[in-house]
Amino acid sequence: MSTTVKIFKSINPFTQTVIAEHEVLSNSELGQKLKLSEFAFKNWRNSTFQERAEKMKKLAEILKADKEKLGLLITNEMGKILPEAISEVEKSAGNCDFYAENAEKMLKDEYYDTPFKSMSVYDPMGAVFAIMPWNYPFWQVLRYAAPAIMAGNVTLLKHAPNVVGCAKAIEKAFLEAGFPEGVFQQINIDIPQVESVIASDVVSGVTLTGSEMAGSSVAALAGKYIKKSVMELGGSDAFIILNDADLEKAAAVAVKSRMLNAGQACICAKRFIVTEKVADEFAALFADKVKVLQQGNPLQQGIHLGPLGRIDLAEKLSYQLENSLKQGAELVTGGERDHCNFQPTLVDFVDCNNIVFKEETFGPLATIIRAKDENNAIEIANNHRYGLASAIWTEDRERASILARKIEAGNVFVNSLVRSDSRIPFGGIKKSGYGRELSEIGIKEFVNMKSVIIE
Structure with a gap:
């Protein structure tokens, strides 16, 4: 037999x-x-x-x-x-x-x-x-x-x-x-x-x-x-931009933080929480930088991100994007998919009830959430079952150190890309x-x- x-x-x-x-x-x-x-x-x-x-x-x-x-x-x-x-x-x-x-x-x-x-x-x-x-x-x-x-x-x-x-x-x-x-x-x-x-x-x-x-x-x-x-x-890392942030630098790091490894990382920034005063300006800068990214053959020079790792992952991301738009989010750029190849995508006007806020999005899909002020931004960041890492962008570093203690996460980076380092403990809380x-x-x-x- x-x-x-x-x-x-x-x-x-x-x-x-x-x-x-x-x-x-x-x-x-x-x-x-x-x-x-x-x-x-x-x-x-x-x-x-x-x-x-x-x-x-x-x-x-x-x-x-x-x-x-x-x-x-x-x-x-x-x-x-x-x-x-x-x-x-x-x-x-x-x-x-x-x-x-x-x-x-x-x-x-x-x-x-x-x-x-x-x-x-x-x-x-x-x-x-x-x-x-x-x-x-x-x-x-x-x-x-x-x-x-x-x-x-x-x-x-x-x-x-x-x-x-x-x-x-x-x-x-x-x-x-x-x-x-x-x-x-x-x-x-x-x-x-x-x-x-x-x-x-x-x-x-x-x-x-x-x-x-x-x-x-x-x-x-x-x-x-x-x-x-x-x-x-899992992670759904918050990337918080306050009124006094260096928006140009924040937008440049935001794109890298979301699109590195085609967005397939637990510590990729996924929720970009921006105070209302600077939200329009940041969104425009972010969109301009996403639009120039080239997705394609990962062995070809000049390509910024390759395909997603499996077809089921690409299908799930498409499902999350489609439902987020039905729930009121607005597509700024991207959104197209060909098998595992998923175009770099940005959606704006996401709220806490939207699927792309509540679920981890494992791919090149960035979401902008607009906060009333600093306190509301922290509240939105903590309003999640995940607590792996976060970033805060502000020129007031003393204030940032105070806010970092209020973030419910295992790691908080100020004015920097979230990353792992052999010298620093790495891990999360919550789910x-x-x-x-x-x-x-x-x-x-x-x-x-x-x-x-x-x-």
């Missing part, structure tokens, strides 16, 4: 051609992967920081040396323009260097002022199971994997089905860098197999970057099996998830902070 093997297909979103097919692991093969993780952890946890750092630095060198080839792989699998893809590989390599250089001091023993000797030590936990998305197929992975592995953990990666080629390339780079087999494994599994991985005694922690729905399901499983988890979920990645906080998410008291 033959058994049907499920296949994941990598489809070039611009050409809609199948570029690779990948078999899903059988349950037996998955079991072997888990056993390999268990064996690898027993040895890796006893390695020194110096040994780990040497391999992590080597990994960074491999990524930098192969950035053009790896960037092309990213572009072909998920569609971002080639310069952005290469930049993503470079950023991932930089994160490897950062943790190679800083992990040991981040995890050094901490002593307390007590009459007896007391300290905290940081032990690795085991295997970290990661479920990662397709939109930043290298950065999202190295963002969690570099600190987790430098802490002495091992990891199992379930990547998105449309970027399995990227997952395999990352695993290959780890092995080339000298990491023992099993320290980093990509596991090509289907959704029904996820619970068995989380349930396994081999797995000590779970991290997911993805949608609110996926996060809710995986977090519930992590809770069911009492596993530490970190969730980095945007919990836990933090990056910085010293990120490496301590998947360690056992063990108190040691010696009388």
Whole structure:
């Protein structure tokens, strides 16, 4: 009796051609992967920081040396323009260097002022199971994997089905860098197999970057099996422009913040909240800059954004746009779609009841919401179930620091593009998830902070 093997297909979103097919692991093969993780952890946890750092630095060198080839792989699998893809590989390599250089001091023993000797030590936990998305197929992975592995953990990666080629390339780079087999494994599994991985005694922690729905399901499983988890979920970031903002600069950054990676990022600005006094001027500047953007072949020079990653994503964005217009929003520019190719789009006069306000829009669709004043702008920004990141634009930096504390988000940037940085904690609140990645906080998410008291 033959058994049907499920296949994941990598489809070039611009050409809609199948570029690779990948078999899903059988349950037996998955079991072997888990056993390999268990064996690898027993040895890796006893390695020194110096040994780990040497391999992590080597990994960074491999990524930098192969950035053009790896960037092309990213572009072909998920569609971002080639310069952005290469930049993503470079950023991932930089994160490897950062943790190679800083992990040991981040995890050094901490002593307390007590009459007896007391300290905290940081032990690795085991295997970290990661479920990662397709939109930043290298950065999202190295963002969690570099600190987790430098802490002495091992990891199992379930990547998105449309970027399995990227997952395999990352695993290959780890092995080339000298990491023992099993320290980093990509596991090509289907959704029904996820619970068995989380349930396994081999797995000590779970991290997911993805949608609110996926996060809710995986977090519930992590809770069911009492596993530490970190969730980095959806976002509908507010980009607040106050009366005294530098409107020209704000508009230029606004376009980049919304259209980078074809608008497919949790920290892309999505709600542009502008005080009434400057709303018309900002809207005109913003529209002029959106209109000149070129969407098309991501391998072609002069193209500002490529296609969306999958056809279903493009269809959903079209649905959201059509309904927003029925609900009273006004189309300023764009709105056309051809398969995965979605024209850069701007809509104005959006209110808090509109679908493009209430839902995350994952693509090159920008919305302008007009606020009465500063206080109303903050109120509108906080009137959302997501709380990942926000930006405030004003020349009064002291006032901005006060307003930043009123924003309900995990990150607030003043007069700047919202972005992630290895040195700074990253994560959200509300339905945007919990836990933090990056910085010293990120490496301590998947360690056992063990108190040691010696009388």
